[in-house]
Amino acid sequence: MPDLNLHLAAAGSDSLIFACALIGALGLGAQWLAWRLQAPAIVLMALAGLAAGPLFQVLFGTPLLDPSETFGDLLRPIVSLSVAVILFEGGLILKFENLRDAGASVRRMVFFGGPLAWVLGSFAARYAAGLDWASAIVIAGVMVVTGPTVIMPLMRQSKLSGRPAQFLKWEGIVNDPIGALFAVAAYEIVRVASQGDSTLWAGMWILMAAGIGTLLGVAFGLGMSRAFRAGWTPEYLKAPLIFASIILCYAIAEEVEHETGLVAVTAYGMTLANSRLADLSELRKFKEDIAVLLVSGVFVILTADLTPQIIASALNMNTLLYLVCMLFLVRPLSVWIATAGTLSRNEALLLGWIAPRGIVAVAVSGLFGSLLVDLSREGRFFFSGADQIVPLAFAMVFTTVVLHGFTIGPLARRLGLARAEKPGVLLVGANSWSIEFAKALKASKIDVIVADSNYRRLRPAREAGLDTFLGEVLSEDAEIKLDHARFATVVALSTNDSHNALVCNQFAPEVGRHRVYQLSLSEGDEVDEKSVGSAARGRTLIRRGRTYDGLIRDQYRGWNFSRTRLTDKYTLEQFLAERPKGDLVAEIRPDGTLVLLGPSREARGGEGATIISFAPDQQPTTQPAKQVETNGEQKLKAEGDKA
Structure with a gap:
């Protein structure tokens, strides 16, 4: 028994x-x-x-x-x-x-x-x-x-x-x-x-x-x-x-x-x-x-x-x-x-x-x-x-x-209660470069939010009339207070690469892995084995080797953002020839679609497309200044807090 x-x-x-x-x-x-x-x-x-x-x-x-x-x-x-x-x-x-x-x-x-x-x-x-x-x-x-x-x-x-x-x-x-x-x-x-x-x-x-x-x-x-x-x-x-x-x-x-x-x-x-x-x-x-x-x-x-x-x-x-x-x-x-x-x-x-x-x-x-x-x-x-x-x-x-x-x-x-405009971009990390990028997006009629956990770092963004979110985007507080319906793209631009990777992983299930971006890991093409693996990172913005330090350094040297509208007479090839040293950051297609550029994401060009670039402040070499003005180029001078 x-x-x-x-x-x-x-x-x-x-x-x-x-x-x-x-x-x-x-x-x-x-x-x-x-x-x-x-x-x-x-x-x-x-x-x-x-x-x-x-x-x-x-x-x-x-x-x-x-x-x-x-x-x-x-x-x-x-x-x-x-x-x-x-x-x-x-x-x-x-x-x-x-x-x-x-x-x-x-x-x-x-x-x-x-x-x-x-x-x-x-x-x-x-x-x-x-x-x-x-x-x-x-x-x-x-x-x-x-x-x-x-x-x-x-x-x-x-x-x-x-x-x-x-x-x-x-x-x-x-x-x-x-x-x-x-x-x-x-x-x-x-x-x-x-x-x-x-x-x-x-x-x-x-x-x-x-x-x-x-x-x-x-x-x-x-x-x-x-x-x-x-x-x-x-x-x-x-x-x-x-x-x-x-x-x-x-x-x-x-x-x-x-x-x-x-x-x-x-x-x-x-x-x-x-x-x-x-x-x-x-x-x-x-x-x-x-x-x-x-x-x-x-x-x-x-x-x-x-x-x-x-x-x-x-x-x-x-x-x-x-x-x-x-x-x-x-x-x-x-x-x-x-x-x-x-x-x-x-x-x-x-x-x-x-x-x-x-x-x-x-x-x-x-x-x-x-x-x-x-x-x-x-x-x-x-x-x-x-x-x-x-x-x-x-x-x-x-x-x-x-x-x-x-x-x-x-x-x-x-009932007319849904957003009529396309969802915009969430930029995580307030600094002089990201704020100028946000200004360029806003000038192109792209809805943009700049998020940072530091009130002082957000001050230039507020002074520029940009929408801001004060807080850690990874927190439960952000889940409640941040309006997620306003953005369909996330760009992590803080100085901490590991934090950027965490941000990308946090938002990838929501907006899609193909719509989360961060800057390159190092200034060379090689991968730092001690850093976050590529599988856990967002897509690379601009190009490999273009890091936060390099962008800030060039901004101090006088580089700034420009918005250039292409026409049938002013093509993408002409634009690239005039800026051999510049970076193409984004392209706004004629239908209003925003494409952030980077490896395997080249600009397509075409009449009506707008290119957002980051390049030295110089006049075009192949066309007079007034013709560029006719073709719709607008330069956005670097302003705000350089510290």
């Missing part, structure tokens, strides 16, 4: 190991495939879980992955802790100053539109989807959120501009933790009421517990920021300490009152976000590694845990009616009423339609759906719609991501 027990234990251990490996492979595999296809990761992760769970069960009689069976009592803590980390990450993005940047329409949407959407969504879930009131109120709270991770790619794809883009971006960022808190409050009211306590006492206790959780999260945030500032922790322990402290904060709050841990970790993240802690940039690796892994795992677990029976019961007219109400009644009315007088008619129409749900919506709904199911089993109330919360949440995610993804572009163009 002992041998048999050991054998069964070993078999169970093998099953658990296989399940963990499969969840990691499916989740991260879906993330990778989404990156390759430039598709929403949330949809592919959900499809991966459905394929391994209910779909596999339908085809072969048993699921390849059955989280409830495999993990048993551990499933709930795993999902709960994962959701806690996800909400901490959401809180870590939310800075109070963001509300000032967001504008009046977003503030009204958060403080008035959010509660209004919660109330209207509760009625839709109750009478359209047929849920009981408890389940309806919980899922309505979660559905208030709009996922920033889904909205950002949609805005870039649609070239959405101005206030609508800012509205969608900031609404997604601010509403992420708020929707989760709505769900926490709703669940706590239901849970306390199910124990026979009065509603008044339940409300008072929930407010007290939420206050305790908030204070606990603030205390953890202040303590951790103090520890980082005082140097009490080494650099290599900061990310692990954050992760461990999230779990500790959540566990302590749970001892006070169930599910207040989510409030505590959200407050923890918000406190750190507003502490102006320089070390927050170091937590980016933690967020990218741990949070992405947990998000992938939660999605696969939640979808794989669905059964064919639950999915079949959710595929009915009630679900369709619920989706119609949420898309065509709840969202438009919430936006139109909350933002009345702050948006134009076309802006209100677009924003009343676009509201894709994302990671937090599914993760939190999965957690509270399972909690309501447990209450049904052990309490005096039966929540008939608890098992429908997760299928409804996934239906909402799939529908909004697909519908809004395909319609945001055409609708924005139809």
Whole structure:
């Protein structure tokens, strides 16, 4: 008998190991495939879980992955802790100053539109989807959120501009933790009421517990920021300490009152976000590694845990009616009423339609759906719609991501809210050469942004009337505040070659590897083996051997940028003959397409093309000055800070 027990234990251990490996492979595999296809990761992760769970069960009689069976009592803590980390990450993005940047329409949407959407969504879930009131109120709270991770790619794809883009971006960022808190409050009211306590006492206790959780999260945030500032922790322990402290904060709050841990970790993240802690940039690796892994795992677990029976019961007219109400009644009315007088008619129409749900919506709904199911089993109330919360949440995610993804572009163009001009160029690194290059691009009617983390270095760009971005483009802050819809080309021109390579690798998946550029590695054609490999770099701008030092040196010697428009009488060959020592930097084709020149990217020329060159300041040798002026050449003298 002992041998048999050991054998069964070993078999169970093998099953658990296989399940963990499969969840990691499916989740991260879906993330990778989404990156390759430039598709929403949330949809592919959900499809991966459905394929391994209910779909596999339908085809072969048993699921390849059955989280409830495999993990048993551990499933709930795993999902709960994962959701806690996800909400901490959401809180870590939310800075109070963001509300000032967001504008009046977003503030009204958060403080008035959010509660209004919660109330209207509760009625839709109750009478359209047929849920009981408890389940309806919980899922309505979660559905208030709009996922920033889904909205950002949609805005870039649609070239959405101005206030609508800012509205969608900031609404997604601010509403992420708020929707989760709505769900926490709703669940706590239901849970306390199910124990026979009065509603008044339940409300008072929930407010007290939420206050305790908030204070606990603030205390953890202040303590951790103090520890980082005082140097009490080494650099290599900061990310692990954050992760461990999230779990500790959540566990302590749970001892006070169930599910207040989510409030505590959200407050923890918000406190750190507003502490102006320089070390927050170091937590980016933690967020990218741990949070992405947990998000992938939660999605696969939640979808794989669905059964064919639950999915079949959710595929009915009630679900369709619920989706119609949420898309065509709840969202438009919430936006139109909350933002009345702050948006134009076309802006209100677009924003009343676009509201894709994302990671937090599914993760939190999965957690509270399972909690309501447990209450049904052990309490005096039966929540008939608890098992429908997760299928409804996934239906909402799939529908909004697909519908809004395909319609945001055409609708924005139809309403005149999309950018009419072609996306421009992001120049990373402010110096005298890059600023003059930016002036030449702007004079050629190419939209250009100069980015740098140093305020002083950006001063000449601001004085020249160029658009600037102050901050590190590799940071999460830039992901939120930098308008990615404005550029389709990135040129890294800082003095640090390794940083330039990192910038190119950061933006390559977004704009394409063929649209990220940096200067040559060294002044010779040889490759420095100690430097970043060519596979990890951007494309070479101008030519091999043309480095930052060489360009600055020539600029000090009097070289400057020129824009020359070619005609049928003044050809590219004549232009090249007059500037044997110059560098061709870019060509603007007659159709307005910008081509940055370099190895294997020669200027094509032709009537109507404009060449941007960097060359010594001298008069042409083959034509008189007035003929060059007739052909449209304009010289841009080197100005600005030479230091």
